Amino acid sequence: MAIHVFDNDEYRPPVWKSYLYQLQQEAPHPRRVTCTSEVENRPKYYGREYHGMISREEADQLLSVAEGSYLIRESQRQPGTYTLALRFGNQTRNFRLFYDGKHFVGEKRFESIHDLVTDGLITLYIETKAAEYISKMTINPIYEHVGYTTLNREPALKKALPVCRDIPDGKETPGDELEERLTSLVRRATLKESEHAPKYEKVHNFKVHTFRGPHWCEYCANFMWGLIAQGVKCA
Numbered sequence: 001m002a003i004h005v006f007d008n009d010e011y012r013p014p015v016w017k018s019y020l021y022q023l024q025q026e027a028p029h030p031r032r033v034t035c036t037s038e039v040e041n042r043p044k045y046y047g048r049e050y051h052g053m054i055s056r057e058e059a060d061q062l063l064s065v066a067e068g069s070y071l072i073r074e075s076q077r078q079p080g081t082y083t084l085a086l087r088f089g090n091q092t093r094n095f096r097l098f099y100d101g102k103h104f105v106g107e108k109r110f111e112s113i114h115d116l117v118t119d120g121l122i123t124l125y126i127e128t129k130a131a132e133y134i135s136k137m138t139i140n141p142i143y144e145h146v147g148y149t150t151l152n153r154e155p156a157l158k159k160a161l162p163v164c165r166d167i168p169d170g171k172e173t174p175g176d177e178l179e180e181r182l183t184s185l186v187r188r189a190t191l192k193e194s195e196h197a198p199k200y201e202k203v204h205n206f207k208v209h210t211f212r213g214p215h216w217c218e219y220c221a222n223f224m225w226g227l228i229a230q231g232v233k234c235a
Helices: 019-026 056-063 113-129 131-137 175-196
Strands: 069-074 082-088 091-099 206-209 231-234
Touching: 019 113, 019 131, 056 069, 056 082, 056 091, 069 113, 082 113, 113 131
Parallel strands: none
Antiparallel strands: 069 082, 082 091, 206 231
16 A cells, blocks of 8 residues: 655645635736826826726726726716726726725725725625625624623632521431531522622623734634725724
């Protein structure tokens, strides 16, 4: 029987990926369509992907080369405003583009147009491929209704001990009856203690958070996807 020995550099153990994270890897990659001519009045925060004031039809023709192609154009209907034209699903999608120190089309802010497009393609791809899957994950939201207990503080409570009363002389108490009385006293003392124990429970304070690298979500039992602001984290 022949035994194959793998070199350390050759052997690669299988990497397990969840459904949504695997879809993220399959999403189209950004393909910048550069402008070959000089464009006047190009905003300093845009690069060669800026094509100036061209029509939707011209943008559609330029982007028809491949999925994930993108460019930026100035709107003909509203001069001074800018549009991100993106090829996805064999059609050109146009998004109003903003800049306030970072680029955005929605709530998420990005350092570069490339990151914005990458995140957008991932989101569009996953929403297209797994819309039903995602909807099932949000049927029963739980975390926003559940408090959490602070474990780094434990109240220093004195354990209540059962009171042992003297048995009058001349009276014998059966062993079973004595054991039952003691058990009952311990039970009552324990219940009384738990009633007065301070509770360190408080509500969640969720804030949008950017996770660096694949992050496992206990809520949906899946890896989060996207590059920026993938989820929320309790502060």
